[in-house]
Amino acid sequence: MNHVFSWRCxxxxxxxxxxxxxxxxxxxxxxxxxxxxxVLQKNHAELHERYVLQLDELARFCTQxxxxxxxxEIRKYRMAPQGAMIKMVTLPQEFQPALPAEMSPEDRxxxxxxxxxxxxxxxxxxxxxxxxLDSGYFGYAYDLIREIAHHDPDHEKARELLGYVAYEKRxxxxxxxxxxxxxxxxxxxxGWIERKHEARYLNGERIVDGRWMSKEKEAEIxxxxxxxxxxxxxxxxxxxxxxxxxxxxxxxxLEDFHDFFHQTFVGFFNEPEHLQKxxxxxxxxxxxxxxxxxxxxxxxxxxxxxRLKPHFPDIDKTNGIYLTTGPAGRTAHFYFDxxxxxxxxxxxxxxxxxFYESHVQxxxxxxxxxxxxxxxxxxxxxxxxRDKGEFSIGDPHYIRFVGAQANFxxxxxxxxxxxFTEMGMQxxxxxxxxxxxxxxxxxxxxxxxxxxxxxxxxxxVTHLADLYSNNARKRESxxxxxxxTGESFPDLDRAYGDYLRELAKVAMAxxxxx
Numbered sequence: 001m002n003h004v005f006s007w008r009c010x011x012x013x014x015x016x017x018x019x020x021x022x023x024x025x026x027x028x029x030x031x032x033x034x035x036x037x038x039v040l041q042k043n044h045a046e047l048h049e050r051y052v053l054q055l056d057e058l059a060r061f062c063t064q065x066x067x068x069x070x071x072x073e074i075r076k077y078r079m080a081p082q083g084a085m086i087k088m089v090t091l092p093q094e095f096q097p098a099l100p101a102e103m104s105p106e107d108r109x110x111x112x113x114x115x116x117x118x119x120x121x122x123x124x125x126x127x128x129x130x131x132x133l134d135s136g137y138f139g140y141a142y143d144l145i146r147e148i149a150h151h152d153p154d155h156e157k158a159r160e161l162l163g164y165v166a167y168e169k170r171x172x173x174x175x176x177x178x179x180x181x182x183x184x185x186x187x188x189x190x191g192w193i194e195r196k197h198e199a200r201y202l203n204g205e206r207i208v209d210g211r212w213m214s215k216e217k218e219a220e221i222x223x224x225x226x227x228x229x230x231x232x233x234x235x236x237x238x239x240x241x242x243x244x245x246x247x248x249x250x251x252x253x254l255e256d257f258h259d260f261f262h263q264t265f266v267g268f269f270n271e272p273e274h275l276q277k278x279x280x281x282x283x284x285x286x287x288x289x290x291x292x293x294x295x296x297x298x299x300x301x302x303x304x305x306x307r308l309k310p311h312f313p314d315i316d317k318t319n320g321i322y323l324t325t326g327p328a329g330r331t332a333h334f335y336f337d338x339x340x341x342x343x344x345x346x347x348x349x350x351x352x353x354x355f356y357e358s359h360v361q362x363x364x365x366x367x368x369x370x371x372x373x374x375x376x377x378x379x380x381x382x383x384x385x386r387d388k389g390e391f392s393i394g395d396p397h398y399i400r401f402v403g404a405q406a407n408f409x410x411x412x413x414x415x416x417x418x419x420f421t422e423m424g425m426q427x428x429x430x431x432x433x434x435x436x437x438x439x440x441x442x443x444x445x446x447x448x449x450x451x452x453x454x455x456x457x458x459x460x461v462t463h464l465a466d467l468y469s470n471n472a473r474k475r476e477s478x479x480x481x482x483x484x485t486g487e488s489f490p491d492l493d494r495a496y497g498d499y500l501r502e503l504a505k506v507a508m509a510x511x512x513x514x
Contacts, residue, residue, distance in 0.1 A: 038455075
């Protein structure tokens with residue numbers, strides 16, 4: 001939905017149950033960690049510094065030997081650990097091939113050495129990730145797992161924890177493996193299609209109800225939303241009357257977002273004991289069939305409005321919506337806009353859907369208090385970006401976060417966190433300064449996700465898990481962020497102000513650079 005009216009989609013009560021609601025049993029700040037996060041981060045920085053020294057030495061060798069390909073390859077692995085943003089990159093699907101027998105001694109030397117250093121660094125990072133997990137820093141542990149897979153794409157445990165399985169010398173998802181065993185192939189234009197049909201599809205033919213026809217004829221049939229294309233991905237079922245190709249593109253975006261989301265909020269979906277078992281390789285695979293998330297993508301805005309008006313009278317004030325109840329419920333609805341880019345809306349609504357549908361029962365969420373984070377975290381997730389195989393979230397220059405800085409620093413607008421926390425859904429949505437409160441919620445979400453290297457991220461995830469808990473007592477009386485962080489609300493207010501001022505300085509410095 002658009003930024004002004006994004007609140008309207010949450011007039012329906014949100015709720016969620018999860019098979020694994022990890023943070024219900026997470027220790028509070030007074031009970032945890034065995035090792036402080038700052039110590040783990042220092043160890044990480046030291047490991048990375050030693051790794052970079054080895055890479056730089058190898059790069060000098062390639063420079064001396066005039067090996068530009070070696071220099072370019074080494075540069076790929078010189079990336080710094082996570083900073084102000086959370087990042088990940090697309091991992092290669094194919095296993096790393098053995099070094100070819102026919103190559104120059106110089107090429108063999110740098111390639112062998114590079115592979116050795118990458119695998120060594122990944123091994124050290126995995127040890128560090130175990131320490132992070134044991135200390136209760138689940139988000140940081142998975143940051144390290146992502147980094148491991150970047151430097152050593154065939155690290156078996158990292159791939160397993162990121163949801164991959166080995167199949168025919170490739171790393172694929174369990175769903176992809178199932179589809180390939182059934183004789184399907186993935187095509188970036190058409191999605192999953194039977195291998196025997198791919199050539200005809202590439203030739204412009206389509207099959208509908210067992211009959212082959214031209215793609216133009218199929219488009220006429222699919223224009224009626226009742227006969228729309230259905231694109232199935234690992235976690236989504238997308239129905240659209242726009243085009244097969246656009247539906248597949250939407251599916252790829254949602255799958256990228258889903259993977260990033262589950263890795264970032266891993267502590268929300270897994271109990272601590274279950275995470276330990278996953279790292280140890282003793283966790284049992286779930287046999288429960290998981291229904292795909294439903295997404296409807298309409299050809300035009302007019303159709304979007306007309307189809308949803310009976311279910312949501314204010315639909316014409318939105319750019320997208322996730323409805324939780326009724327005939328159009330448990331479905332995210334969007335439309336094609338040739339003049340706009342609505343990925344922010346897509347990721348906002350996808351966030352509500354992923355949290356809400358992690359269990360099967362409808363339950364009111366944050367009705368009496370704490371509603372700011374329900375919308376704040378969805379606004380934060382709007383900043384998810386996909387660019388040439390690289391993914392990131394939390395860019396301080398994103399409009400929501402820039403607005404939070406401006407409101408706090410320039411306009412002196414700020415609702416103290418304790419007062420903000422006391423607002424339930426109705427109080428929050430009816431506040432006279434609603435737009436500014438949405439902006440503040442976005443800034444606070446960024447603060448709790450990123451402050452001091454992510455010090456409060458797991459506390460925030462724990463707080464969200466309490467709000468969405470199956471346990472009515474926890475849901476109605478969730479642990480507050482003051483308790484979970486071990487900091488008073490006034491101290492958190494001061495830290496937030498300092499954090500925004502620092503972000504503003506960084507943004508200003510970036511502007512003045514030539």
